[in-house]
Amino acid sequence: MSELLRCDGLCKNYGKKVALDHISLSVENGKIIGLLGPNGAGKTTLIKIINGLLTPTSGGVMINGMTPSVETKKLVSYLPDVNYLYHWMTVEQIVSMFSEFYEDFRTELAYEMLGRLGIDKKAKLKTLSKGNKEKMSLILVMSRNALLYVLDEPIAGVDPATRDYIITTIINNYNPQASVLISTHLISDIEDVLDDVIFIKDGRIVLHNTVDEIREEHHMSVDELFREVFKW
Amino acid sequence: MVKKLVKYDFKSFFRLLFPVQMIILGIALINRLIQLFEVRDSSAYSWIFTSSIVLLVIACIVCMVMTVILSVVRFYQGLYSSEGYLSHTLPVTPSQHIFAKLSVSLIFAAGTVLTIFVAICIATFGEVNIELFKAAGYLLGKGFDKIGFQMILYMLEILVYAVLWISNVLMIFYFCLSVGQLAPRKKILLAFGVLFGLYTITQIIGTAGIIIAVIAPEWFQNLYDVIAEFAEAHRYLFSHLILSGGALLQLLEAAVFFLISKTIMKKKLNLT
Amino acid sequence: MKKVIQIISVFVLAVMVSTILCSCIQLDDLKNNRAVFLNDDKTEVLFRDNLYKRIQLKGEAIIQNETYDGRLTAADVPILLAESEGSAFSYDKTADVPTLLKQYYENYSSAYDSYYTGTKVYCLESEYDRISEINSSDKFDSMYIIYSKDYSDEDMVGYNHDYQLVYEIVSEEYHDAIDRALESDTETLIDSEEGAKSEYLDLTRCDSETSFVKGIFC
Numbered sequence: 225m226s227e228l229l230r231c232d233g234l235c236k237n238y239g240k241k242v243a244l245d246h247i248s249l250s251v252e253n254g255k256i257i258g259l260l261g262p263n264g265a266g267k268t269t270l271i272k273i274i275n276g277l278l279t280p281t282s283g284g285v286m287i288n289g290m291t292p293s294v295e296t297k298k299l300v301s302y303l304p305d306v307n308y309l310y311h312w313m314t315v316e317q318i319v320s321m322f323s324e325f326y327e328d329f330r331t332e333l334a335y336e337m338l339g340r341l342g343i344d345k346k347a348k349l350k351t352l353s354k355g356n357k358e359k360m361s362l363i364l365v366m367s368r369n370a371l372l373y374v375l376d377e378p379i380a381g382v383d384p385a386t387r388d389y390i391i392t393t394i395i396n397n398y399n400p401q402a403s404v405l406i407s408t409h410l411i412s413d414i415e416d417v418l419d420d421v422i423f424i425k426d427g428r429i430v431l432h433n434t435v436d437e438i439r440e441e442h443h444m445s446v447d448e449l450f451r452e453v454f455k456w
Numbered sequence: 457m458v459k460k461l462v463k464y465d466f467k468s469f470f471r472l473l474f475p476v477q478m479i480i481l482g483i484a485l486i487n488r489l490i491q492l493f494e495v496r497d498s499s500a501y502s503w504i505f506t507s508s509i510v511l512l513v514i515a516c517i518v519c520m521v522m523t524v525i526l527s528v529v530r531f532y533q534g535l536y537s538s539e540g541y542l543s544h545t546l547p548v549t550p551s552q553h554i555f556a557k558l559s560v561s562l563i564f565a566a567g568t569v570l571t572i573f574v575a576i577c578i579a580t581f582g583e584v585n586i587e588l589f590k591a592a593g594y595l596l597g598k599g600f601d602k603i604g605f606q607m608i609l610y611m612l613e614i615l616v617y618a619v620l621w622i623s624n625v626l627m628i629f630y631f632c633l634s635v636g637q638l639a640p641r642k643k644i645l646l647a648f649g650v651l652f653g654l655y656t657i658t659q660i661i662g663t664a665g666i667i668i669a670v671i672a673p674e675w676f677q678n679l680y681d682v683i684a685e686f687a688e689a690h691r692y693l694f695s696h697l698i699l700s701g702g703a704l705l706q707l708l709e710a711a712v713f714f715l716i717s718k719t720i721m722k723k724k725l726n727l728t
Numbered sequence: 729m730k731k732v733i734q735i736i737s738v739f740v741l742a743v744m745v746s747t748i749l750c751s752c753i754q755l756d757d758l759k760n761n762r763a764v765f766l767n768d769d770k771t772e773v774l775f776r777d778n779l780y781k782r783i784q785l786k787g788e789a790i791i792q793n794e795t796y797d798g799r800l801t802a803a804d805v806p807i808l809l810a811e812s813e814g815s816a817f818s819y820d821k822t823a824d825v826p827t828l829l830k831q832y833y834e835n836y837s838s839a840y841d842s843y844y845t846g847t848k849v850y851c852l853e854s855e856y857d858r859i860s861e862i863n864s865s866d867k868f869d870s871m872y873i874i875y876s877k878d879y880s881d882e883d884m885v886g887y888n889h890d891y892q893l894v895y896e897i898v899s900e901e902y903h904d905a906i907d908r909a910l911e912s913d914t915e916t917l918i919d920s921e922e923g924a925k926s927e928y929l930d931l932t933r934c935d936s937e938t939s940f941v942k943g944i945f946c
Contacts, residue, residue: 238640275544276544277544277545277727278725278726279725294547294549297545297546297547297548302545304541308539310468310539312471313467324460325460325546325547325548326547485740488743489743491747492746581747581748584752587755587807590807591809593806594804594806594809
């Protein structure tokens, strides 16, 4: 087991508002970790800092022992919670782009998954339905043979069938030596695939434990514990 | 990596600017077609022909303006909007991103210039076009006869100056956008504010220079006399120094803005 | 898509080919008004494929129906640069092959550098002997009057009026009276035919063919 991700005392302030408050965590390889919390808890902020899209006010992040840089971007496969692909490109062009920039990109796997969805590779991304766009983004991310997959709200805003497809795709295609960090607030759908969970509330980590230990200790599912911890 | 970035940035530019450039060529073609019906002393023909020329000129201006606007917009969209999530997670450094965007902008600026040149050739196609080239060749030849190889040097210097000047203008815009993205909200507004601030500073410096010249005219007169004497004694060297010096200044200014933008992108990225 | 490109290409090609065959009126006018020096001495000029030779005048040449559209350049100057690189000359605009060309200014690098070098006159080669004879004789026994005549339409106003210079030989019976009038320096208004108002501009001695005026030597 090696430490893939490490955060030490991460703080992020937007003026007076504290988005992250001394976040410290460690993620080992070969795990699927759920980053769980309500809206505005700081999940996306933490994920953006891990990916170098935001700079922390204080504290540090290490990915595979390195600070976020060009080298760590080669190891991390990130799915943001926004529509981030170049909408004017065709499916073929975006796949080609990913394969050109990422050495670990598996083009045949990507086309195989796209084929199963019936997505025409000549289609422009902007013509795809919302669901297909989400699936397209996920396929691109999971087709990489990365060391750390960071998925920000991959199952929010899609129908249950699509949610199942997404979860199945994640499980079937990630590198077993890698780790997957999934942020979501839809716990029940994803609980069964998680190894560890991190609860984050108001920018602080309130819980970091394995799913099995939570069930043993609290005699309830993670979803039920979540409702307990985050009730109004 | 820069080559790959340039390839994809090129595509994003191309799909937007190429149709405009084709429209210019289309208007030039129509213009040439209109000339087939040339009638002496006809106010109707004169009106139609002048209108088509005006349309062509407007189209060229629109294309030039669009090229600059597109350069700025594509920089912002590609790096500081939702597309930035993809751009900044690619294994590419901020310097490479900025350099690629600048390169593509310069390529399309050259493309716009070429399009306008081709449009003029199309609009004057035939005898007039040949005579235009003859006149240009004659003037160039006269220039070479008069000042010899200096002509080539001047042309090179002017070209380099033009490229560096455009690069500098674009780098200023990139700098303003990079500073603007630091704001939590109203990023574009802050970018405009920075641009306005830069403009104000340059105006203040210029005005200060004028005030000093008015207050202490002797000092400026002495400086002017020294420069004029040098210019008189070494005419060619002086003009080369002015051009090269100007180009170097543009390069230095652009480099400063490049470094600041790169540092902001590396250490202060605020993709919200 | 391919078919669209093919159709567009054929259209473009058709336009290009058809435009090669047509000429430009302005360019034709420029060519029609351009003369070139044939030798380094600048004593021979080619204008509308006719040879003209420089003539040393004893008197001042008169050009009827004068137009100043001509541009005289070295042979290698492109037609579009005739205005800036050439010198202005005048000729009879009603004649396909004018007899005389009058060069006014010398341009060296641009119109702004031009300066008056004195009028140089070039004569059509086939008329050279006849004109030389008139030029060398002292027979300025005619008198001509130059006045400007208004050829405008009735409804034309202001500076759009179409004035043209008219040269007419004055009948011999008026010569003495005119000489006296010239000496007393009085102004004269002339009523010509059709009641058109005109303004007298010049009245002086010339040869019987109104080619030369007695007096100024070049």
